[in-house]
Amino acid sequence: ADVITLPAKNGNVTFNHKKHQEALKDCKVCHEKGPGKIEGFGKDWAHKTCKGCHSDKGAGPTKCADCHKK
Ligand code: HEM
């Protein structure tokens, strides 16, 4: 799927996989062990990797409600 819905009780996160693939090019940024389900994926992973990158690059959402939409 081009867009993956990541379920969260406080509001699901709509993740545009395709856009990230095209922008980042390197799958290993997120898929250390190769494409497919990510081992250990969840809250801590996402807040470190997703939010971490957005803060580092100064691009992409870092506020809770900008990712978690009810
Ligand atoms: C998961 C809170 C910011 C992306 C979660 C969960 C909580 C949470 C409570 C677990 C939900 C559950 O177990 O159902 C917060 C708070 C934030 C914040 C309080 C602000 C301080 C963000 C931001 C992003 C993000 C900025 C995106 C860059 C995610 C993702 C998950 C998640 C992808 C995992 C969903 C899954 O496991 O499928 N967050 N979040 N969050 N959060 Fe956040």
Ligand code: HEM
């Ligand atoms: C899921 C491939 C880049 C984050 C997947 C899946 C595949 C895949 C095959 C599982 C099937 C699906 O649901 O579509 C790839 C390839 C990439 C790439 C080939 C490089 C061209 C990325 C990047 C990120 C990312 C750069 C993060 C910015 C995710 C997430 C999931 C996923 C969060 C869902 C993981 C889960 O549910 O455990 N990817 N991906 N992917 N990908 Fe990627």
Ligand code: HEM
């Ligand atoms: C934009 C979520 C991982 C870099 C965004 C947006 C969302 C999002 C919701 C704003 C809407 C959009 O443009 O699609 C996530 C989630 C991640 C993740 C849930 C983890 C599964 C990453 C990583 C990086 C990254 C690892 C960098 C290494 C960016 C950038 C933008 C962005 C640069 C701005 C793109 C633009 O405005 O064109 N992300 N992201 N993201 N993300 Fe992520």
